[in-house]
Amino acid sequence: MSKIAFIGSGNMASAIAGGIIKSKTVSPSEIILFDKNEEQYKKFDTECKKASCAKEAALCADYVFFSVKPQNIKDVLSEISSLDNTGKVFISICAGITIESIERQLGKVKIIRVMPNTPLLIGQGVTALCKNEFVTKEEFDFVSSLFSSSGYTTEIEEKDFSALTALTSSSPAYVYLFAKSMLTGAQKLGFNPSDAVLLVCKTLIGSANMILSDSRSLDELIRMVKSPNGTTEKALDVFENNNFTDIVCEAMKACADRAEELAKMN
Numbered sequence: 123m124s125k126i127a128f129i130g131s132g133n134m135a136s137a138i139a140g141g142i143i144k145s146k147t148v149s150p151s152e153i154i155l156f157d158k159n160e161e162q163y164k165k166f167d168t169e170c171k172k173a174s175c176a177k178e179a180a181l182c183a184d185y186v187f188f189s190v191k192p193q194n195i196k197d198v199l200s201e202i203s204s205l206d207n208t209g210k211v212f213i214s215i216c217a218g219i220t221i222e223s224i225e226r227q228l229g230k231v232k233i234i235r236v237m238p239n240t241p242l243l244i245g246q247g248v249t250a251l252c253k254n255e256f257v258t259k260e261e262f263d264f265v266s267s268l269f270s271s272s273g274y275t276t277e278i279e280e281k282d283f284s285a286l287t288a289l290t291s292s293s294p295a296y297v298y299l300f301a302k303s304m305l306t307g308a309q310k311l312g313f314n315p316s317d318a319v320l321l322v323c324k325t326l327i328g329s330a331n332m333i334l335s336d337s338r339s340l341d342e343l344i345r346m347v348k349s350p351n352g353t354t355e356k357a358l359d360v361f362e363n364n365n366f367t368d369i370v371c372e373a374m375k376a377c378a379d380r381a382e383e384l385a386k387m388n
């Protein structure tokens with residue numbers, strides 16, 4: 123069975139490891155952890171092994187996750203660059219860190235770049251992956267399967283990573299903002315926000331599932347809710363008069379531009 127190391131054992135690493143263990147793709151004893159902060163190990167299955175440094179973790183594993191914050195990856199790369207890394211597959215989940223910047227420190231090794239989102243923490247993530255030319259299809263499929271145990275996965279080209287940040291990585295925050303705005307609206311209409319949260323979230327989930335399962339277009343789905351001169355039309359008029367679609371597009375463009383800027387800095 124393949125051994126998997128996590129260098130950086132925080133929130134994302136524990137969610138990924140949890141998904142892998144739950145799906146029985148890898149047993150906990152095949153997982154090796156290293157984190158500067160030993161408190162982090164409490165989030166993991168007690169059978170996971172602990173390494174004393176990044177080098178030891180990488181040395182013991184076939185698949186090595188870089189799951190530190192982006193500002194810490196340089197230290198990790200410089201620590202393991204002296205190892206013979208041939209044959210290992212490195213997986214970076216660090217936002218804005220390109221494959222090329224990792225190759226600059228590690229040379230021509232197998233690298234998979236991954237962008238998960240935070241719903242992965244509850245097994246409902248969306249994860250995009252891309253690889254360099256040294257990774258085989260079997261290795262790539264194996265790494266994809268590690269993420270599909272915590273949600274949906276898709277392969278994209280690395281050039282699309284910045285744009286995808288706006289679609290899947292930052293976008294949970296837009297949804298939270300929309301939910302928060304609806305809760306503020308609910309409060310103004312006399313609801314207690316703690317009572318309204320379940321109603322609002324169930325409506326968001328049901329509506330998203332309706333988009334996915336119903337063959338009708340989004341315009342048709344909107345028309346199903348909206349009757350002429352009815353209540354929904356009044357609400358949608360307010361959104362339209364305030365350029366709701368333009369605001370969302372502008373926000374997504376700002377997000378993608380910033381992701382591109384950050385990728386160029388690394």
Ligand SMILES: NC(=O)c1ccc[n+]([C@@H]2O[C@H](COP(=O)([O-])OP(=O)(O)OC[C@H]3O[C@@H](n4cnc5c(N)ncnc54)[C@H](OP(=O)(O)O)[C@@H]3O)[C@@H](O)[C@H]2O)c1
Nearest residue numbers: 130132133134157158159189190191192194215216217238
């Ligand atoms: N959270 C998200 O929404 C999200 C989404 C997609 C991708 N990501 C990416 O996922 C990565 C991890 O994020 P996270 O939220 O899981 O971070 P996190 O909970 O802060 O975990 C990172 C851990 O790495 C440790 N660390 C720092 N430098 C280290 C080193 N040189 N060697 C070993 N461990 C080290 C940190 O310790 P200290 O705290 O003591 O420094 C911390 O315990 C980030 O690169 C982020 O860009 C996050």
